[in-house]
Amino acid sequence: MTFLSTLFYLSQLFYYTQHSPVLAYKIIIICVFLMLIFKNMYGLFDFSC
DSSP states (O other): OOHHHHHHHHHHHHHHTTTOHHHHHHHHHHHHHHHHHHHHHHOOOOOOO
């Protein structure tokens, strides 16, 4: 899954969880955690500027 498709998926999640902020925050934490794992394992994402 590419970075753009991941952003699209996250935007869909935010749309469906806009009435449940707690769930949205949990999803954000999980996604950040997964991205850190992928960055450490594969180096696919580089957020440094």
